[in-house]
Amino acid sequence: MSDETYAAANLKTLRESKNLSRQNLIDEMKEHGLNLHSTSLRRIEEGIQPMKVNEASHFADYFGITLDQLVERPIDEKFAALQRDLNLLLDAYGDLEKALFDFVLQTKIARFSYGDEPSTKAEPAEDFELLFKLVAKGEQLIPRLEEIRLEIADGREPRSVDELLNDLGFDNGSR
Numbered sequence: 103m104s105d106e107t108y109a110a111a112n113l114k115t116l117r118e119s120k121n122l123s124r125q126n127l128i129d130e131m132k133e134h135g136l137n138l139h140s141t142s143l144r145r146i147e148e149g150i151q152p153m154k155v156n157e158a159s160h161f162a163d164y165f166g167i168t169l170d171q172l173v174e175r176p177i178d179e180k181f182a183a184l185q186r187d188l189n190l191l192l193d194a195y196g197d198l199e200k201a202l203f204d205f206v207l208q209t210k211i212a213r214f215s216y217g218d219e220p221s222t223k224a225e226p227a228e229d230f231e232l233l234f235k236l237v238a239k240g241e242q243l244i245p246r247l248e249e250i251r252l253e254i255a256d257g258r259e260p261r262s263v264d265e266l267l268n269d270l271g272f273d274n275g276s277r
Contacts, residue, residue, distance in 0.1 A: 109153045109173040110146055110147055110148065112172050112176065113146060113147055113153070114147040115177050116167075124140055124144060124147075125140060131160055134160055136157060
């Protein structure tokens with residue numbers, strides 16, 4: 103298999119691992135400075151049209167992999183599944199940060215509106231503590247996710263996401 107064929111198959115695998123349609127990927131690439139027509143993306147994925155260097159660079163950057171990973175070897179389903187899990191974890195962490203910010207903002211607004219006097223509403227201190235613990239665990243998670251990416255890049259067998267979550271004390275029984 104040639105580098106162009108790996109790149110084509112890998113691009114499709116990575117796109118599907120993020121549950122993106124071709125149009126979604128085109129829209130994402132446009133936001134990242136790459137204008138690509140839907141016909142071009144289809145032809146690239148089908149191996150009909152070679153991928154340009156600047157396109158490969160944008161795709162690799164977007165999917166969080168190196169150019170070498172994109173073009174030199176096949177990305178298998180295990181890698182794609184792990185990449186999908188990592189993306190979900192990173193998205194969840196971003197959602198958690200947003201929720202914490204919104205919670206803090208709402209609490210400040212409520213305290214300003216009602217003053218510092220006790221009210222009939224529940225005291226948010228316990229919720230604050232839980233949210234800060236979750237954010238702290240999330241901050242521990244980011245470097246660990248990067249370790250997994252490096253293990254994959256080096257061709258080593260990565261630890262599973264379930265093991266990682268278990269090590270950090272997350273209950274992952276629902277996965």
